[in-house]
Amino acid sequence: MTVDWRERIGWLWRMALVQAVTLILLILGTLSFAIPYLSEIRPYFVMMAIFYWSIYRPSVVSPVLVFMLGLALDILTQAPIGLNAFIFVVLQWVVSHQRVFLMGQPYVMIWIGFGFTAALCASIQFLMYLILSGGVPLPTDTLVASTILTFVLFPPVSLIFIFLHRLLPQTA
């Protein structure tokens, strides 16, 4: 059965839309909103995208893509270059190895699993920064607040992913 070229183009722009949303989430994480505390306590939007797609559509988030996303975030946020790239590649790797288990779980379990993953990522950030800076600990209160905010905001943001997921073809 040959695929109609029109259908092919339809898939292409849908895939592009998914990637565009991920990019917008990345930029949202670095934009200035002039709102008190928001410059330090900012949810990790991109992490949500990587987590969701690693479970439900791994072809959307390949290792090279998450690496580039992390690198872009490092460059834009003045974080040590390679830090977010490292975290994102680890995240994608770990989650895609658990995806068969996670896919069978109810949404609440996915959410809780995301909370654990976010906490794990924050811990890696803390440890890496401690090593890189030669023993300067990051302010834990902002790190914890960001992680909690990321956890709380996962359901509303994942609604966008669920919507995008329906647009995607069954096999891709």
Next chain:
Amino acid sequence: MGGMTGSLIFLAMSLVLLFVSMVRPDSLGGLRSSAIDKITPLYSALSAPFYELADILGNVTGMAALQAENAQLKSENIRLREWYQTALMLQAENASLQELLNLKIETPQGFVSTRVIADSGNAFAQSAVVVAGANDGVEKGEAVLSGEGMIGRIIETGAVSARVLLLTDFNSRVPVVVEGTRQRAILAGTNGAMLAITHLPPDSNLQDGQKMVTSGQGGLFPPGLPVGRVVTTENGMKYVKPFADMGNVTYVRILDLPQDPNLIRGSDEIEAIIP
């Protein structure tokens, strides 16, 4: 299995990059500023609706508060008018006295005003991106102020954008002097809201509420820029709370580098009157 090798390759690559950024933190600085430059138009476009939204929200919710504020502003205006007259008088007096002394004061500082479009958005680095760069005469090292006081200095410049290292960043150091005294100190960022006071003589007696202004030592910043106020935290340590709210700055002013703050050139005219 292919996915696993891919992950391992990129894990290794990110670790190499991390190692490079640890050993040579400056080696990738050019990459950062050019990347920020490229993305600046996108930032400006994306942040514009948020600024407008904030304006609209401010207008809607502010209606009730406006009336009270108006009354307060009117009374304040009357008081300020008196001050204005006093200031004019003092300015005239100051000018005539300076003329009498033949004193050459430093030329007024040039500046660029601009908008903050992005901030670090994480706990690692306290920095912000502004939409003014080398094309607008912004140079590395220049002091950046908000309406309330100093917020930081320029650390990277692209053509149309620049990055500001905020006072609160762990790597930030600012030479200051306690206003009204000659006590000098260095304010160091802590990655938190407060600035640590270092290199203060042990016999100095700091009081809560004393103002810290830039001392101009080192020649990077002009002297007298307001930085913050001394506060005592619960554990009894003295810190400085910056006047400016770093997380809530929209517009900033970037001061030109001082010509040479340690040299005040005398007037040439004085030679003319010496026979």
